[in-house]
Amino acid sequence: MSRYEAVIGLEVHVELKTATKLFCGCSTEFGKEPNTQVCPVCLGLPGSTGVLNKRAVELAVKAGLALNCEIGTHTWFDRKNYFYPDLPKGFQISQIFRPIAHNGYLDIEVNGQEKRIHITRAHIEEDPGKLIHTGESITTSFASYVDYNRSGIPLIEIVSEPEIRSGEEAKAYLEKLKSILEYTGVSDVKMEQGSLRCDANISVRPAGTTTFGTKTEIKNMNSFRAVQRAIEYEIDRQIELLEDGGTIIAETRGWDENKGITVSMRSKEDPDYRSFLEHEISDIKLTPEWIEEVRAALPELPDARKERLVKEHGLPAYDAGIITGSLALAEFFDAVYEKYPDAKTISNWIMGELLRLLNARNLELSQAKITPEGLAKLLELIKKGTISNKMGKEVFELMFEEGNDPEQIVKERGMVQISDEEQLAQILTEVIAQNPKSVADFQSGKKQAIGFLVGQVMKATKGQANPGVVNTMLRNMLAEK
Amino acid sequence: MRIKAEDVEKLALMSRLELTEEEKAAYTESLNASLDYMHSLTKLVTDTVEPAVHVLPMVNVFREDRVEIGLDHKQALANAPEAEAGSFKVPRIV
Ligand SMILES: [Zn+2]
Numbered sequence: 001m002s003r004y005e006a007v008i009g010l011e012v013h014v015e016l017k018t019a020t021k022l023f024c025g026c027s028t029e030f031g032k033e034p035n036t037q038v039c040p041v042c043l044g045l046p047g048s049t050g051v052l053n054k055r056a057v058e059l060a061v062k063a064g065l066a067l068n069c070e071i072g073t074h075t076w077f078d079r080k081n082y083f084y085p086d087l088p089k090g091f092q093i094s095q096i097f098r099p100i101a102h103n104g105y106l107d108i109e110v111n112g113q114e115k116r117i118h119i120t121r122a123h124i125e126e127d128p129g130k131l132i133h134t135g136e137s138i139t140t141s142f143a144s145y146v147d148y149n150r151s152g153i154p155l156i157e158i159v160s161e162p163e164i165r166s167g168e169e170a171k172a173y174l175e176k177l178k179s180i181l182e183y184t185g186v187s188d189v190k191m192e193q194g195s196l197r198c199d200a201n202i203s204v205r206p207a208g209t210t211t212f213g214t215k216t217e218i219k220n221m222n223s224f225r226a227v228q229r230a231i232e233y234e235i236d237r238q239i240e241l242l243e244d245g246g247t248i249i250a251e252t253r254g255w256d257e258n259k260g261i262t263v264s265m266r267s268k269e270d271p272d273y274r275s276f277l278e279h280e281i282s283d284i285k286l287t288p289e290w291i292e293e294v295r296a297a298l299p300e301l302p303d304a305r306k307e308r309l310v311k312e313h314g315l316p317a318y319d320a321g322i323i324t325g326s327l328a329l330a331e332f333f334d335a336v337y338e339k340y341p342d343a344k345t346i347s348n349w350i351m352g353e354l355l356r357l358l359n360a361r362n363l364e365l366s367q368a369k370i371t372p373e374g375l376a377k378l379l380e381l382i383k384k385g386t387i388s389n390k391m392g393k394e395v396f397e398l399m400f401e402e403g404n405d406p407e408q409i410v411k412e413r414g415m416v417q418i419s420d421e422e423q424l425a426q427i428l429t430e431v432i433a434q435n436p437k438s439v440a441d442f443q444s445g446k447k448q449a450i451g452f453l454v455g456q457v458m459k460a461t462k463g464q465a466n467p468g469v470v471n472t473m474l475r476n477m478l479a480e481k
Numbered sequence: 482m483r484i485k486a487e488d489v490e491k492l493a494l495m496s497r498l499e500l501t502e503e504e505k506a507a508y509t510e511s512l513n514a515s516l517d518y519m520h521s522l523t524k525l526v527t528d529t530v531e532p533a534v535h536v537l538p539m540v541n542v543f544r545e546d547r548v549e550i551g552l553d554h555k556q557a558l559a560n561a562p563e564a565e566a567g568s569f570k571v572p573r574i575v
Contacts, residue, residue: 018546025549034559034567039551045560077536083497085571097532132568145568148557266575272495282542283534432566 004242006205006235007215008170008200009162010227012177013155014187015127015195017057021152022126023050023093023281028154029191034147039050042152043233044088049280052077057100058294059285060124063186064101065295067119067177071307073291076283077124079272085146086128089420096275099123100284107303108172109321117173118161126450127153150194152206156186162201162212167235174224175214175325176199178300182327191223203248212240214248218237218262221255228251230255234262305330319351328365335372340379343366350377353396369403370396378406385466386410387417419466421473424457428473429463431456442478484512 018028024041038046041119064071078096104119129151135141157176163168178189178196181264189196203215218234221227237250253262300308302324309320324330331351336346378399387410395409410416418424431453432439441449450471457470486570489508502506551557554567563570 020548021548022550025544025547025552027548033554035569036554036567037551039549039559043552051542051544053546054543057543072530081495085574086568131574133574143572144571144574145566147568173488274495277532277534279535282539400519428485 001410002234003207004204004239005209006165006167006203006231007162007203007212008164008231010160010164010170010173011199011201012125012158012160012174013197014063014181015186015190016063016124016154016156016159017060017185018053018055018154020053022053022056022124023152023156026149026152030195032149034145034149037149037259038151042088043148044090044151046416050152052281052284053154056124059098059154059186060122060156061286061294062184062298063158063181063293063301064104064122064303065103065291066180066184066186066298067101067106067122067158067328068117069101069104069122071101071286071291072098073286074283075286076096077278077281078275079278080275082271082273085126086131086151087145088129088148088151092126092128092282093278093477095123095124097277098188098272100156106176108169110166110168110172113251115169117169118165120159120161122156122158125155127155139193156470162203162279167231170200170231171224171228174227176302178224179325183299183301183305185299200227200231201479202231202233202234202238204235204242216248216250216262217252219252219254219265222257227255228254229260230262233260236260283297286303299350302330309333309343315343315347319347322355323347323350326365332365332372336375336379339376340375342418345379346375349379349396353393356401357397368400370399371403374399374403374406379404381410385417385419385469386467387415388463390463391415391417416464417462417466418461419469421469424461424470427457427460428470428477431460432474432477439478450478482511482516482518 020026021028021042022038026037026039026042029037041050041133061071064427075098077093077220079091080096081091083090087354099121101122102304104121104122105116107114107116107120109115127150128147129148132144132145132147133141134143161175164173181187181189181196187195187409191197198221200218200221202218205213206212216234216238218230221230234253247262250268252265252266252268255261256263306320306324308352309315309324310317312321315323322329322331331399332354333346337343340346341417354368354370357363358368374398378392378395381387381395382389387395391410395406395415398404398409399406433452435456438449438452442453453474454467454470457465457474458467486505486509489500489512490525499544558564558567558569562570
């Protein structure tokens with residue numbers, strides 16, 4: 001396999017977080033009835049002219065700066081002409097000749113290896129409408145429905161250099177891109193709502209060569225995991241084809257999630273978009289001073305926040321990377337820390353219980369019921385010895401599901417840990433009396449025999465005994481015998 | 482560059498126009514005449530001139546990001562040749 005090298009470039013469309021569309025005042029709210037958020041501008045009715053949304057420009061500049069791009073001081077819009085029913089005007093307003101941002105980069109880490117992926121450009125454009133095909137697929141349907149609610153929603157298209165070499169790197173690139181855009185508040189970056197979409201250009205070439213092979217473009221990937229899988233599949237497919245003496249056809253292929261394969265959609269003859277300047281929308285001139293103001297107002301970005309968690313709190317880089325990979329998680333961490341300043345313990349609970357439950361239930365943090373204050377209280381209960389660590393995990397799960405107060409849960413379920421030595425002494429005496437063999441084993445030097453005895457005490461107390469206290473008491477009692 | 486009959490055919494296709502043979506011949510001729518006329522502009526040196534996006538000095542014309550009421554649903558679909566399920570209905574695309 002190493003005889004070939006994959007060359008991958010990603011085109012990512014991200015919806016900008018504005019209240020209104022790029023050139024009209026229609027709402028961008030997701031999930032409304034079809035064609036209820038439209039006007040003459042976004043329906044492309046004759047005689048209508050749009051006016052540029054200032055907020056969209058600000059967000060695009062923010063995104064560009066966060067991605068280490070140069071910002072164009074003089075940029076404008078162009079028309080990309082083609083016929084498709086989701087495009088009511090017969091052209092898409094985009095930035096072909098002078099993108100608002102170019103020449104940036106972001107850093108990824110794969111298998112402990114840092115790598116810089118350069119960003120060719122990021123430009124503003126309008127989203128087309130949404131097509132719903134009757135029948136199984138576009139080719140078997142007899143008609144399609146068009147919903148123009150999405151028509152004119154502001155996007156930035158972020159184009160990477162073809163420097164990505166594997167599905168894993170592509171996934172890492174997308175995760176980093178997502179968290180940067182999330183941190184800067186530029187976008188909701190929700191793939192399931194279509195506010196982040198990714199197409200991949202893939203080719204392979206003999207390792208060590210520098211000319212590009214024929215590339216295919218892969219579409220229809222609905223998750224980062226799907227992007228990784230689709231790329232891995234496509235690389236194997238191309239290599240196999242070449243090994244068998246075949247040739248790669250330049251084409252657009254769709255990812256079939258269920259079958260785990262890419263399928264040819266259409267051949268990719270170079271479309272002639274006859275792009276020219278959009279003369280009805282004003283051009284944009286930005287002063288260097290204004291750009292610097294936006295740069296200065298950028299929030300702390302994921303890499304810096306990770307660095308801070310490592311330096312200030314001594315967290316392992318891996319944990320810090322996971323926690324800061326999502327803004328919600330990073331903010332959750334900080335909020336718990338404010339009430340319970342023990343970073344490592346918080347990190348352990350986030351990395352362990354919280355992420356385990358989120359993954360198992362396939363939820364976002366915002367959908368879980370547990371609050372940072374709740375977790376801080378729970379950690380306090382464990383620290384005081386009111387409940388054991390093991391009980392804590394049970395309580396955590398209940399808090400995660402129902403959002404109840406941990407003290408309440410502990411009280412209701414009678415989960416109080418027995419640390420009282422007087423109360424425990426009686427049980428310990430019984431356990432020692434009932435297990436002469438283990439006692440003898442322990443006293444003859446088999447120190448692991450104590451584990452069995454602790455287990456018996458836990459059993460007798462239905463798990464409520466404080467294992468630390470039991471352990472110490474047992475050792476003392478056995479030493480006295 | 483001279484415009485040939487097949488260029489006119491391609492242009493017609495991209496503009497979704499149906500042309501007769503006579504029209505194709507006529508447009509080939511008139512498009513070439515227009516191009517010849519425009520060709521005189523290439524004598525100017527424009528390497529250092531920024532493209533003029535607008536003939537008027539129109540820069541930074543923005544609107545604030547405030548929601549405005551658009552068309553109601555019925556108005557939106559009023560000109561649809563066919564509508565169904567609250568949407569514009571179009572014939573099979575590919
Ligand atoms: Zn509109």
